[in-house]
Amino acid sequence: MSRRSSGLVGVWAEAQRQQQRQREAQQRAVVQQQRQQRAYERDLARMQREQQAAYRQGREADARLRTEELEGQVAALGGLLGAGCRAAPFRVAALTRPEQVAPFEPGQLAHPVPMPDPAHYRAEGGWTAGRRAQAQQEAQARYQHDWQAAQAAEAHRVRQLAAYRAQYDAWASGQLAEVRAHNAGLAQLVDALRAGEPGAAVDYFSAALYASGAWPEGFPRQVAAAFDRGARQLVLDWELPPIDVVPEVKSVRYVASSDQEKETARPVTQRRALYRDALAQCVLLVLRDLFAADEFGMLDSVVVNGFVDDVDPATGRRAEIFLAAVSVPRAAFEPLNLGQVSAVDCLVEALRGQLSARPDQRAAVRPGRRPADVGTGVVSHGGGGEPDLFTMDPIEFEGLVAELFRARGMQALTTQRSNDGGVDVEALDPDPISGGRIIVQVKRYRNTVPPTAVRDLYGTVQGAGANKGVLVTTSGFGPGSYGFAEGKPLTLVSGAELVDLLHQHGLRGRLGEGAPAGSGAAGAAAVPAPRAAPDDVEDFNLLGMVWAGAVALDVCALVCRGSRVLSEEQFVFFNNPANPGSSVRMVPGVGGDRAAVRVVFDALPDGADRLVLVAAVDPEVSPGGDLAGFTSAAICLRDAAGAELDRLPVADGRPGETALVLGSFRRRSGGDWDFVPGGKGYRGGLGELVGEYGVVVA
Structure with a gap:
């Protein structure tokens, strides 16, 4: 029979057992921790190997992509002639404009103002005959009041509709006259071409060369030409691309040991x-485009002298270095199958032309007949001094904008001409904090860019997942555009800012004929010192008002500096329909507008930094009325033709108030204008409102 030990020996033995168990537990924990550590190290090593493999694969893929891009550039160069030959020939008919204009669309003005329904004006309440009679009289009075207001609103609508129709008819007549004048000019051009007039021939065939879509991005398009009427020969100097169009690098591969990309240079002989x-x-493509465009049989032969604008190795100065020259009779050119020829052999052997043996070293050839030798007027296009951004070829203009981004330290490429998703240039800013992918749209406009273009750009930026959007134009932007862009990853670059940026980075460009470099004379956002006569300018805005409800309003404008009107003559309303100089004028509404103000922002008086629009109940049409029914209101910003550019929301009216500040256009520091919504109402009518702006109403 066993018994449990007691006493000191038993206590000591139990303590030894407890210590043994603790040591065993600690040993097991150490072993488990060591196992976990080894497992973690194995997982970490595997992850590092996988990351290194993924990194290596990514770098190798980047190197392959660069190689494919280089091969694509070379393939595009090799297929230049074939692509050009597949294009449709240039024809005068492509320039003809259809004799049609947009139909008359009066919008809300087409719908008569609904008249009140007597059934909705029933007497309510009354236990006695007297009270019922009183209620009936009150209902009848409400009906008469609303009926008179609706009748007045309908008469106002009819007048606006007639005015809008007259304005549309005048506009449509002007549009048709412009189209007919354009088409008549084409008919005169055709007659001149058939008569063999040299000036018409040079203009037509230069247009044929510029219309070709076969020229890759970055290829120059500078030509000087003359037409020998007696010999029926077109003589032209055509600028050729520089050696840079052929990549110096042949391939790229990733070297893992040094973690670098290694470029393999293209052999000099291959590049040449x-x-x-x-x-x-x-x-050959120039010859093809010219002979193919000759629908009137004007050309018996063509002389092409191809040059590059480069540094002459003999003088060290820039000059036109001729690298190719050929004189081709039509009879010798027509039998050629350009899709199958070797370009060099065709030019040198079949057509007996000259081609530099070492064009990479600018070894020149002697040009043949030059345009100046013809004896008639020589017409030049492209090249020379500061190029006019308004008349620049669209592709060339996009290339210039891309070059500007590259000059600012970014990577930039123009997109393909079709299916570009509204993207003209894609740029990548390498800055790790503020950089990222940039979507660029280019608008070569003369009039103000509409806010819809800014909204479209924002949608494109969001859809593409880009970091930023930039809209570049040769003109400017209105208040609606700047208001929409505020707080969004959008940058708006006006024509004046574009010219300044170009010159800051050593690039060329001007706005319009005779505009000095960097002046931004056309489409500039800055306020000019001399004021144009508003009646003569074509670039103005219409500020139209729309609202729901039958309430009749007087819409007025105040030209202010800060919160004070410049003078009482700058308060434009029904008894003063225009300010001095007519930069602000009351006009009939168009396109459904119930009232409108014509504004030439650039012609506002010096010192004016604010244009305030207000509205007040017309006491003659709506006696006793208030702004309770003034809802769904907006200011329609329209261009000179009446097309809606933007719709600026306006606060609803409130019961008891009879006048309201609709909003104000405020000048930015750069000269453009922002719209700031209003909303402050007044119970004392127009007099109380304008009194706060310093206008004393007797």
Whole structure:
């Protein structure tokens, strides 16, 4: 029979057992921790190997992509002539404009104002005959009041509709006259071409060259031409692309040991051969486009002298260095199958032309007949001094904007001409904090860019997942555009700002004929010192008012500095329909507008920094009325033709108030205008409202 030990020996033995168990538990914990550590290290090593493999694969893919891009550039150069030959020939008919204009769309003005229904004006309440009679009289009075207001509103609508129709008829007549004048000018051009007039021939065939979509991005388009009427020969100097169109790098591969990309240089002989072939293709494509466009049989032969604008190695100065020259009779050109020829052999052997043996070293050839030798007027397009951004070829203009981004330290490429998703240039800013992908749209406009274009750009930026959007134009932006862009990742670059940026980075560009460099004379956002006569300008805005309800309103405008009107003559309303100089004028509404103000923002008086629009109940049409029914109101910002550019919301009216500040246009520091919504109401009518702006109403 066993018994449990007691006493000191038993206590000591139990303590030893407890210590043993603790040591075993600690040992098991150490072993478990070591196992977990080894498992963690194995997982970490596997992750690092996987990350290193993924990193290596990514770098290798980038290197392959760069190689594919280089091969694509070379392939595009090799297929230049074939792509050009597949294009449709240039024809005068492509320039003809249809004799049609947008139909008359009066909008809300087409719908008569609904008249009140007597059934909705029933007497309510009354236990006695007297009270019922009183209620009936009150209902009848409400009906008469609303009926008279509706009748007045309908008469106002009819007058506005007639005025809008007259304005539309005048506009439509002007549009048709412009289209007919354009088409008549084309008919005169055709007659001149058939008569063999040299000036018409040069203009027509230059247009044919510029209309070709076969020229890759970055290729120059500078031409000087003359037409020999007696010999029926067109003579032209055509600028050729520089050697840079052929990539110096042949391929790229990733070297894992040094974690760097290694470029393999393209052999000099290969680059020279590719460049010579590209130059020969350019000359043949010029010949093809000219003979194909000759729908009137004007050309018996064409002389093409191809040059590059580069540094002459003999003088060290920039000059026109001729690298190719050929004189081709039509009879010798027509039998050629350009889709199958070797460009160099065709130019040199079949057509007996000249082609530099070492164009990469600017080894020149002697040009043939020059345009100046013809004896008639020489017409030049492209090149020379500051290019006019308004008349620049659209593709060239987009390339210039891309070059500007590259000059600012970014990567930038123009997109394809179709299916570009509203993107003209894509840029990548390498800055790790503020950089990222940038979507650029280019608008070569003369009039103000509508806010819809800014909204479209924002949608494109969101859809593409880009960091920022930039809208570049040769004109400017209105208040609605700047208001929409505020607080969003959008940058608006006006024409004046564009010219300044170009010159800051050594690029060329001007706005309009005779505009000094950097002046931004056309489409500038800055306020000009001399004021144009508003009646003579074409770039003005219409501020139209729309609202729901039958209440009749007087819409007025105040030209202010801060919160004070410049003078009482700058308070434009029904008894003073225009301010001095007529930069602000009351006009009939268009397109459904119930009232409108014509504004030439650039012609507002010096010192004016605010244009305030207000409205007040017309006491003659709506006696005793208030702004309770003034809802769904907006200011329609329209261009000079009446097309809606933006719709600026306005606060609803409130019961008891008879006048309201609709909003104000405020000048930005750069000269453009922002719209700031109003909403402050007044119970004392127009007099109380304008009194706060310093106008004393007797």
